[in-house]
Amino acid sequence: MTSRIGFFVLSGILLLVSVVCIGEGVQLVATGKPLGIGIGVCAFVIPLIGVWFLRQTVRFGRASERLARQLEAEGGLPVDELRRTQGGRIDRASADAVFTRRKAEAEADPTDWRNFFRLAVAYADAGDVPRARKAMQHAIKLHGRDAAATAVN
Numbered sequence: 001m002t003s004r005i006g007f008f009v010l011s012g013i014l015l016l017v018s019v020v021c022i023g024e025g026v027q028l029v030a031t032g033k034p035l036g037i038g039i040g041v042c043a044f045v046i047p048l049i050g051v052w053f054l055r056q057t058v059r060f061g062r063a064s065e066r067l068a069r070q071l072e073a074e075g076g077l078p079v080d081e082l083r084r085t086q087g088g089r090i091d092r093a094s095a096d097a098v099f100t101r102r103k104a105e106a107e108a109d110p111t112d113w114r115n116f117f118r119l120a121v122a123y124a125d126a127g128d129v130p131r132a133r134k135a136m137q138h139a140i141k142l143h144g145r146d147a148a149a150t151a152v153n
Contacts, residue, residue, distance in 0.1 A: 018047030
């Protein structure tokens with residue numbers, strides 16, 4: 001729940017900064033000077049990039065949650081089998097062992113989105129967030145193909 005609160009706080013800040021940036025851009029364009037107009041146009045582009053990034057993040061989160069709900073309904077969500085230290089941190093050797101097993105499952109059946117979903121969780125548990133995101137994006141893509149193939153049949 002704290003990650004959602006953080007997301008909404010940062011999204012609010014992004015939108016506030018976008019409004020300020022657009023306001024400054026309008027003032028710069030209104031100067032009529034070439035340099036002011038150029039910087040003002042850039043001030044319009046920056047919020048667009050931020051809003052695009054926010055949209056992509058929301059779409060990724062919703063798609064990930066949709067896959068998690070489906071996997072949960074099928075009874076296939078990965079169980080937490082990781083050992084933890086006394087401080088509550090995940091034991092690295094335990095995470096690596098689970099990751100190795102999940103990677104082998106994904107390589108054995110590279111067309112099943114469920115394997116890549118579990119692999120993404122294993123990557124995240126091992127602390128490799130960029131690869132976790134890539135594996136989840138691949139799972140989302142495979143799920144979309146499965147859904148499209150099911151709709152055609």
